[in-house]
Amino acid sequence: MKQEINIVVAGVGGQGSILASHIIAEAAMCSNDTRREHFKVRVGETFGAAMRGGAVASHIRLGLVESPLVGSGRADLIVAMEPLEGLRNAAKYLAQDGLVLVNRASIPPVDVKVGNFEYPTEDMIVQSIGNLGGKVVFIDATNLAIKAGTAKTVSVVMIGAAYASGLIPCTEEKIKQSIENRVPAKFTKANLDAFALGAEEYRRITNGS
Amino acid sequence: MSSQPVLADGGTRHLLMGNEAIARGAIEAGVQLVAAYPGTPSSEICEVLIDAAPHCDYYVEWSTNEKIAFEMAAGASLVGARSIVAMKNAGLNVAMDTFMTLPYGGVKGGMVIVVADDPAAHYSSTEQDTRFAAAYAEIPCLEPMDQQEALEMTKAAFEISEEMELPVFLRSVSRISHASGDVLLGDLREERNQLGFNKHYKLPFRWNVYGPPGALEKHKWLHSILPKAKELSNISPFNKLNLVPNSKTAIVMAGIGAAYGIDALRRIGLADQFSTLKLGMVYPLAEKLVDELLEGVDTLIVIEEGDPVVENQIRAYVQSNTSGLTIYGKSINKILNPYGELNADVVSEALAGLLGIEYCGDVMSDVRQSIIETVTPRSSTLCAGCSHLGTYAALKQVLKKYPGINIINGDIGCYEQGGYGVAGTTPSPNDDESKKYPNISTYEMLDTIHVMGSGIGLAQGQAHVGYSDGKILAVAGDSTFIHAVLPSVVNCVYSEADITFLVLDNRWTCMTGHQPNPNTGLSSLGEPRERLDLEKVVRAFGVNHVMKANAYDLECLSETIHHALEHKGISIVIVEGECMLQVQRRNRTVNVKTHVIQDKCIGCRACVNLGCPAVTFDKVKRKAGIDPLTCTDCGLCSQICPVNAISKKGRD
Numbered sequence: 025m026k027q028e029i030n031i032v033v034a035g036v037g038g039q040g041s042i043l044a045s046h047i048i049a050e051a052a053m054c055s056n057d058t059r060r061e062h063f064k065v066r067v068g069e070t071f072g073a074a075m076r077g078g079a080v081a082s083h084i085r086l087g088l089v090e091s092p093l094v095g096s097g098r099a100d101l102i103v104a105m106e107p108l109e110g111l112r113n114a115a116k117y118l119a120q121d122g123l124v125l126v127n128r129a130s131i132p133p134v135d136v137k138v139g140n141f142e143y144p145t146e147d148m149i150v151q152s153i154g155n156l157g158g159k160v161v162f163i164d165a166t167n168l169a170i171k172a173g174t175a176k177t178v179s180v181v182m183i184g185a186a187y188a189s190g191l192i193p194c195t196e197e198k199i200k201q202s203i204e205n206r207v208p209a210k211f212t213k214a215n216l217d218a219f220a221l222g223a224e225e226y227r228r229i230t231n232g233s
Numbered sequence: 234m235s236s237q238p239v240l241a242d243g244g245t246r247h248l249l250m251g252n253e254a255i256a257r258g259a260i261e262a263g264v265q266l267v268a269a270y271p272g273t274p275s276s277e278i279c280e281v282l283i284d285a286a287p288h289c290d291y292y293v294e295w296s297t298n299e300k301i302a303f304e305m306a307a308g309a310s311l312v313g314a315r316s317i318v319a320m321k322n323a324g325l326n327v328a329m330d331t332f333m334t335l336p337y338g339g340v341k342g343g344m345v346i347v348v349a350d351d352p353a354a355h356y357s358s359t360e361q362d363t364r365f366a367a368a369y370a371e372i373p374c375l376e377p378m379d380q381q382e383a384l385e386m387t388k389a390a391f392e393i394s395e396e397m398e399l400p401v402f403l404r405s406v407s408r409i410s411h412a413s414g415d416v417l418l419g420d421l422r423e424e425r426n427q428l429g430f431n432k433h434y435k436l437p438f439r440w441n442v443y444g445p446p447g448a449l450e451k452h453k454w455l456h457s458i459l460p461k462a463k464e465l466s467n468i469s470p471f472n473k474l475n476l477v478p479n480s481k482t483a484i485v486m487a488g489i490g491a492a493y494g495i496d497a498l499r500r501i502g503l504a505d506q507f508s509t510l511k512l513g514m515v516y517p518l519a520e521k522l523v524d525e526l527l528e529g530v531d532t533l534i535v536i537e538e539g540d541p542v543v544e545n546q547i548r549a550y551v552q553s554n555t556s557g558l559t560i561y562g563k564s565i566n567k568i569l570n571p572y573g574e575l576n577a578d579v580v581s582e583a584l585a586g587l588l589g590i591e592y593c594g595d596v597m598s599d600v601r602q603s604i605i606e607t608v609t610p611r612s613s614t615l616c617a618g619c620s621h622l623g624t625y626a627a628l629k630q631v632l633k634k635y636p637g638i639n640i641i642n643g644d645i646g647c648y649e650q651g652g653y654g655v656a657g658t659t660p661s662p663n664d665d666e667s668k669k670y671p672n673i674s675t676y677e678m679l680d681t682i683h684v685m686g687s688g689i690g691l692a693q694g695q696a697h698v699g700y701s702d703g704k705i706l707a708v709a710g711d712s713t714f715i716h717a718v719l720p721s722v723v724n725c726v727y728s729e730a731d732i733t734f735l736v737l738d739n740r741w742t743c744m745t746g747h748q749p750n751p752n753t754g755l756s757s758l759g760e761p762r763e764r765l766d767l768e769k770v771v772r773a774f775g776v777n778h779v780m781k782a783n784a785y786d787l788e789c790l791s792e793t794i795h796h797a798l799e800h801k802g803i804s805i806v807i808v809e810g811e812c813m814l815q816v817q818r819r820n821r822t823v824n825v826k827t828h829v830i831q832d833k834c835i836g837c838r839a840c841v842n843l844g845c846p847a848v849t850f851d852k853v854k855r856k857a858g859i860d861p862l863t864c865t866d867c868g869l870c871s872q873i874c875p876v877n878a879i880s881k882k883g884r885d
């Protein structure tokens with residue numbers, strides 16, 4: 025395994041990106057408990073004050089690490105709950121050969137809604153990430169979440185896809201456990217279904233390509 | 234949060250946020266009183282302790298400001314209890330008077346002062362480094378490098394405090410408080426400090442700083458015990474010396490600077506090449522450890538977050554006894570900036586540059602920059618249906634009647650976004666140009682913003698010095714009003730200042746996460762309480778012109794503000810409208826009825842300028858729209874539309 029693994033989970037306030045980052049980090053922590061001396065877990069959150077509906081990004085660092093922020097150009101994986109936030113964070117953090125998983129459903133910012141800026145097209149996103157030497161996979165997470173029982177499970181669909189990418193150093197058992205620990209009990213089943221659907225979707229898309 | 238990790242068994246490992254780790258440290262130490270005033274990034278310390286309170290046996294509260302919270306903790310300590318007070322960087326400024334004086338008499342029960350600084354000012358008006366304040370007050374200062382240390386240091390701080398009979402300062406930063414790490418929990422202390430009060434403890438009247446033998450003697454006493462603090466620093470488990478034989482270069486890394494430093498050394502391939510001193514107890518300086526570190530060293534690098542606080546202590550110490558040493562840091566031989574925030578990227582660059590290592594942090598940086606420049610921003614805005622939108626809309630309407638250069642003094646809270654300039658135009662810096670500058674955007678309404686409670690103070694200065702080019706106003710939220718505005722209102726009344734003041738009463742301390750305040754009607758633990766009657770309070774202070782208005786009735790609100798502006802002397806308008814997020818949490822608006830009648834819309838953007846994130850605009854069709862997912866049917870946009878094109882009645 026690599027000495028350090030860097031992941032950025034990005035989205036819009038209220039989409040559950042911080043929760044998702046804690047699920048991933050906890051799963052990695054529990055899966056590597058026997059070598060805790062060489063496997064630390066750090067999660068740095070970046071969001072502004074009172075920015076409801078603002079851009080949120082959570083940095084996860086795993087392995088031989090001390091500080092909580094992913095360095096510029098060092099993210100092995102970016103999990104984006106929203107396309108514009110995927111692009112924003114890929115531009116800052118994506119490593120060459122890094123992977124970006126993007127939930128296809130967009131949430132246009134006010135700046136776009138009031139007509140001052142354009143929302144980037146999917147092609148622009150693919151091209152920009154390609155220019156950085158990375159790869160992007162779009163997931164219809166919002167639809168899959170609804171299929172799992174509630175749109176609130178979007179972030180867990182994305183966790184499923186991220187798990188299936190093989191880039192998170194954790195076992196399936198621990199990540200499911202971590203989901204159970206951190207979602208309300210009455211939504212456990214919907215969230216575990218969401219996880220499975222996300223993983224399946226990632227495998228379906230990447231096998232086809 | 235009933236499965237709270239802060240209450241889990243000792244010996245188990247959890248992913249904890251720094252603030253949770255600090256809270257756990259206090260629980261492990263057997264804390265007996267917790268007081269705080271909310272402030273990002275410190276608020277979760279008290280929040281977590283409030284959530285855990287039903288399972289523990291301490292008193293916990295949100296006080297009305299930091300000075301009061303500080304005094305709560307001090308009072309508890311003087312009768313022997315263990316207490317903790319938490320605040321953000323700016324909060325210490327509010328508590329400063331008591332903070333500077335308490336060490337003269339010292340404390341009895343362990344007292345821990347947690348201050349969460351905010352390098353890069355993510356959530357603050359300043360980047361102030363409060364470690365200076367610990368040195369200024371001459372009390373021990375601890376600074377964690379990660380969440381594990383945050384827990385252990387909090388616990389140890391109580392012990393140090395009791396041993397030194399001084400309050401102990403714990404300086405956190407955003408990247409500790411608002412970051413998470415793997416933390417091994419310790420065991421809980423079972424016993425609790427006995428309460429008792431000794432009137433003549435050691436020095437006579439030690440708790441009475443003014444009393445005999447006088448403040449000077451008490452300051453001497455404080456200095457007489459500082460050597461003991463230095464000794465504690467020399468043997469502190471949080472100060473770790475790692476000597477590498479024959480190393481000519483040494484590195485001191487303090488607090489979270491150690492986390493960035495270690496990461497950076499690994500990244501540039503120099504891990505374990507140099508002697509290092511990792512400091513966790515940063516005041517007073519561990520002089521013996523510094524002596525050992527500097528044996529045979531000619532280059533010293535200091536990595537710390539904030540100002541050169543540790544560096545300057547080392548400079549002052551080695552000045553007289555070490556020659557041939559060059560110190561690099563943030564002051565004289567600057568390799569890092571004394572502003573902004575550190576990270577492993579900047580520390581790697583600085584170290585590689587100084588040590589002559591070839592290092593390229595990011596080969597794609599040019600491509601990256603070109604993409605970053607094209608990425609659409611996601612500005613922060615007030616929430617859909619926020620009552621502050623109503624206030625600003627009404628102010629805009631009323632101020633049209635006053636063509637002069639009106640000054641709106643802002644304050645701190647969600648409403649400060651009325652000065653953020655989102656989606657607005659930038660005024661020309663030229664004085665004459667800026668006179669013509671109208672308040673069109675909701676986000677460009679506030680002309681001054683400094684600290685909690687400062688707006689109404691500035692307004693009085695402007696009024697009394699004779700400013701007459703326009704009206705003078707000030708606004709502040711309800712929490713801010715109670716925190717810092719009350720004495721200023723009295724000053725206004727007594728000095729007969731001619732200003733208009735708006736209290737933006739949304740019932741909660743919203744910006745920091747909806748903590749209750751005396752205007753909410755709930756205690757810190759959520760029990761019902763009688764609300765403080767703001768109107769009665771200001772009337773009792775002698776304000777005669779006080780009116781209330783509903784933030785969602787623009788005509789009436791405008792009229793009320795107009796009346797207030799016509800009044801000579803202080804006039805107060807209490808603008809009422811509960812925080813829409815809280816309203817929506819209790820009762821989410823479903824089947825939104827508000828919509829734009831497309832045929833009627835003339836594309837004038839008056840509704841867009843309201844600044845509500847639920848109002849959209851189609852540039853091609855030149856028509857406004859309403860986003861049904863975020864709209865709350867508050868009705869403000871429909872009151873603003875000049876052609877009645879926004880209906881609240883739902884579609885036929």
Ligand SMILES: Cc1ncc(C[n+]2csc(CCOP(=O)(O)OP(=O)(O)O)c2C)c(N)n1
Nearest residue numbers: 272323645646647710711712713742743744
């Ligand atoms: C001295 C100080 N303490 C705490 C804070 C953190 N803080 C920012 S805004 C705010 C209060 C906001 O409450 P209120 O005035 O009611 O306005 P609202 O956000 O509800 O609109 C606080 C406590 C601060 N900026 N300064």
